[in-house]
Amino acid sequence: MQIIDGKAVADEIKKEIGAEVEAIIAAGGKIPHLVAILVGNNGASETYVANKVKSCEELGFKSTLLRFDPTISEEELLDEVRKINQNDDMDGLIVQLPLPDHINPDKVMETIDPRKDVDGFHPINIGRMAKGLPAYISATPQGVLDLLERYNIETAGKHCVVVGRSQIVGLPMTILMQRNTKIGNCTVTITHSRTKNLAEVCASADILIAALGRPEFITADYVKEGAVIIDVGLTRVEDSSKKSGFALKGDVKFDEVAPKCSFITPVPKGVGPMTIVSLMKNTLLSAKKVIY
Numbered sequence: 001m002q003i004i005d006g007k008a009v010a011d012e013i014k015k016e017i018g019a020e021v022e023a024i025i026a027a028g029g030k031i032p033h034l035v036a037i038l039v040g041n042n043g044a045s046e047t048y049v050a051n052k053v054k055s056c057e058e059l060g061f062k063s064t065l066l067r068f069d070p071t072i073s074e075e076e077l078l079d080e081v082r083k084i085n086q087n088d089d090m091d092g093l094i095v096q097l098p099l100p101d102h103i104n105p106d107k108v109m110e111t112i113d114p115r116k117d118v119d120g121f122h123p124i125n126i127g128r129m130a131k132g133l134p135a136y137i138s139a140t141p142q143g144v145l146d147l148l149e150r151y152n153i154e155t156a157g158k159h160c161v162v163v164g165r166s167q168i169v170g171l172p173m174t175i176l177m178q179r180n181t182k183i184g185n186c187t188v189t190i191t192h193s194r195t196k197n198l199a200e201v202c203a204s205a206d207i208l209i210a211a212l213g214r215p216e217f218i219t220a221d222y223v224k225e226g227a228v229i230i231d232v233g234l235t236r237v238e239d240s241s242k243k244s245g246f247a248l249k250g251d252v253k254f255d256e257v258a259p260k261c262s263f264i265t266p267v268p269k270g271v272g273p274m275t276i277v278s279l280m281k282n283t284l285l286s287a288k289k290v291i292y
């Protein structure tokens with residue numbers, strides 16, 4: 001059994017991006033600029049956005065964090081997005097989710113210029129990805145692909161089961177894993193809360209991607225001997241023994257599952273660090289105008 005070290009892979013990719021940015025700066029090229037919009041003060045979102053801004057600083061990117069009161073109206077927020085769309089210095093825009101209930105996230109995503117949609121959430125990017133056209137691919141699924149690639153994990157012909165059908169992870173993951181690409185060519189099953197015999201379906205997976213957001217839901221009986229386990233879950237659970245008052249838990253019961261599998265991502269330091277790196281990669285692609 002091998003533990004997939006997402007932190008080490010992320011650090012390696014960060015070095016590659018940092019070196020490229022240095023070369024761009026030396027040549028007088030466009031410094032990548034990421035803009036993050038944060039509405040309200042959801043604790044997890046605060047942490048995620050702070051980490052994104054910190055990564056920008058580490059890699060020599062420009063970043064702008066725009067914070068808005070949770071009472072901002074939908075139209076006001078859409079206007080802010082439109083302003084950023086018009087600003088040629090700004091290469092990438094992310095609007096951190098979740099948004100307050102009175103704001104329709106789909107409307108916001110559809111207002112972002114697809115050329116700046118480095119989260120890959122715009123229907124145009126999702127559609128282009130599905131067709132195999134150049135597109136921004138959402139950060140977490142891209143991070144999973146990079147981990148599989150860097151660990152030389154064979155995917156062709158394998159049965160990949162994805163647990164969870166979220167727009168951000170589950171759904172794009174299934175599209176990507178069936179594509180005719182180096183990491184892909186899987187026979188894919190997508191499962192969700194209405195799936196019958198979930199444990200049985202999961203136990204038939206060669207590659208199991210857990211993205212349902214329920215801490216330690218995937219136990220040993222969901223896992224085939226020798227399977228590859230990718231744990232995308234990242235849920236905050238109260239833990240008074242921690243200084244922060246919470247611990248981060250994955251969707252997989254690691255201690256029980258790890259002895260059964262060939263590869264497994266831990267939580268933390270598995271998929272998590274890859275998500276930010278993928279976002280940085282997309283922002284760099286935007287500054288270089290590679291996709292569009």
Ligand code: GUN
Nearest residue numbers: 094095096097098119139
């Ligand atoms: N909320 C949870 N994950 C994400 C993400 O990848 N991007 C954005 N914008 N919001 C999120």
